[in-house]
Amino acid sequence: MKPSTITAVAVTAALNIGLSTLVSAHEGHSHGPSSIVIPETTEAIIDEIKKQHATLTATVTGKKLKAVHDLAESMTVLVKALPDKVPADKKGSVQSSTDNIAKLLDTLHHAADDGDQPRSGIELKKLDGAVTTLEKQLK
Structure with a gap:
């Protein structure tokens, strides 16, 4: 040879x-939970995002990191659906925020998958701010 x-x-x-x-x-x-139903309206999606965020917060603060992965993936599906439901004049800023939230959710779920509670808490705080920003953009 x-x-x-x-x-x-x-x-x-x-x-x-x-x-x-x-x-x-x-x-x-x-990756990619298939059981998530995307609501039809912006308001309904935001309500679901708030519910998911509250559940995710309780899960991280309750140190139940194994459950974070699926919750973060579900919330990501909702967040990614939002830009297509908002008025055209808000689409750019909402798209930027949802892209940021999706990245933060990914980072959070990887920290949780690693069993890193302190890092998960830090990433959750970043996510809190990003979700608040998104809510303000839609008012």
Whole structure:
């Protein structure tokens, strides 16, 4: 065999092993809850976001970090649906806020997945501010 062929086979084998390890490490880690029903109106979505936020807050402060992942994913679905429901003049600012909230939710759920209570609390405080900003934009 040529040296380049041997190198190609070795690289392919290494990639296959690496990718299979990553895939198996991600098993049981679901994204995209399918049971979330998106309300029809902006007001109803905001009400659901507030409920999810309150539940998420109680979960983090109650140190029940294992439940944070699914709650954060559910809230993300609601938040991402909001920009399409707002008036055109508010869409830009709401889109910016919802993008920020989605990132904060992702960071929060990863902190919780790691079992890091202090970091989860810090990320929750950031989320609190972002949700308050979003609510003000919609008034």
